[in-house]
Amino acid sequence: MADVLGDIVEALQLIVTGDPEILGIVSRSLLFSGTAVILAILWGTPLAMLIAMKDFRGKTVIKTFLNTLIGLPTVVLGLILFLIFSRGGPLGFLGLLYTPAAIMIGQAILVTPILVSIGVSAIESVDPEIMSLSKTLGASESQAQVAVLKEAASGIILSDLASFNRAIGELGVVLLVGGNIAGFGNRTDVLTTAISRNVQIGETGLAIALGILLVLILFTINIIVVVLRKANYIVELAKGPYAKLKRSRETKR
């Protein structure tokens, strides 16, 4: 028991003193997961728009398939990606295995089903008249789609944050394609994998410190979601810096 208490005290000391090792791991986690979510947004948002806005055969099947993928054990996905990226695999020639790029791609693939399914339901919950309304006001097909997307903004942002949550807390895929490389060159150890390694090598204090920080990050994101929802700022946010700029210009006048 005294050991555990000692480890916790050590963990808190490491956090408070801003240990460079810890800072490195945290910033890698944020960078990899952030990039992964941006990647997923780039291909996931158009996919969500396609599924939600177009009528085609097999739509329900695709939606069910996506929901199933959300529950796919990450170790299985990790294994599949490992086989694809490994030297003998179809993409082995890219030499991506055990690199930061592999982690980011892996996490992006992992979060795509979440991002797309929440995105689809957000877009589908928009009043169907918005599309016709935009068109009768002169919008082209793509302009009308943007109008629908704007109406779904709060749900879309929620899907992005949920995806980030999932990515940063992920272990299986990161371990298998990232390799948890520490110490030299292109390090690929992140919060989750570093916790796992440090427990194994007996650095329990460091592991606890990383665990606390991981939970803090997740907690902060969820607080942001709650606050944004409550203040209804999400919609404003989605309109981006342009809207804010315009507002400040207006107040100056």
Next chain:
Amino acid sequence: MTVTAELKDVTKAYGSKIVVDAVNLQIREGEILALLGPNGSGKTTILKILAFIESPTSGEVTFQGEKVNFKNTEKERLQSTLVFQKTTVFGTSVYNNIAYGLKIRKVPKETRDREVKKALELVKLEGFEKRNARKLSGGEQQRVAIARALVLNTKLLLLDEPTANLDPKNAGILEEVIDTVNRENKITIVMATHNMFQAKKLPHRIALMDEGKITEVGTPAEVFGKLSKNLASFAAVDNTFTGTAKATAAGTSKVDVGNGVQIEITAQRQGATVVFINPQDIILSKAAVESSARNVFKGKITEITDLDPLVKLKVDVGKPFTVQITKRSFSEMGLCLNAEVFITFKASSVHVF
């Protein structure tokens, strides 16, 4: 006479259901044309085809002398705009709502600001620019929707039951706006309505619709003049009844519309007569009220439709009457389906055709 748009043998079917049936209709430049008919007679579909957001199953549409290719109507949509019956606003400010179409047309900011201001003045919502459109009352939202269409100054303005969900004050404002933009801006207007009174007052021409077909087109005087021929179509319109009139000793007349319902009117009439009572002119009460109104009937509520801020009720007194009351009155009176109620209206508020 220039023709702005023309439908030639236009049919629209959803699956096996035909909603517009071989319609031929010319819309003349500068006119207000009313499509008058009961719910489900195809009015909305015709408007959507004229707005180029719905394509006909068969037939041809010409717009400003050119045949419309429904595979790509982007160009035509810039010249024709529809205000939906169900008010829909974007979840943003009133300004952004009204400026939407102008932004798409790449109108410069200064002009945009000026036009939005003008449009808001027209619908009597001055200074509402920064308000959140979704937080406005139903009537105000509908006025935003009209302003959003007016600001575009399109060749063709299409209105789907523009006043159906509005209280008399908001309805009055809108009727005035419709009249003004038609006279001053020379905008051609096609409006759908099932309000006989509105159809008699506003438009230059009426197209009478029933079951997807146009049964009669002409000036209000012509269409209402051929009553006997169009009785069936008229009878399907809300609060419109046909019957036989008999003069009373008091100098008024009573129209027997069947099922024991006799409606007193101020005009002296004999023989076949069509009467219409505006749903807003009917007083609804839980007990018989003592008043100067000559028409009091007891009946049951058979249908309740929420049209926030109004509630539309169907009251069966032997004949079905449509009554509009505010949502507040509705909840304060504690009304429900099958409740026994009285409807009261003055002989002078009965419109006789």
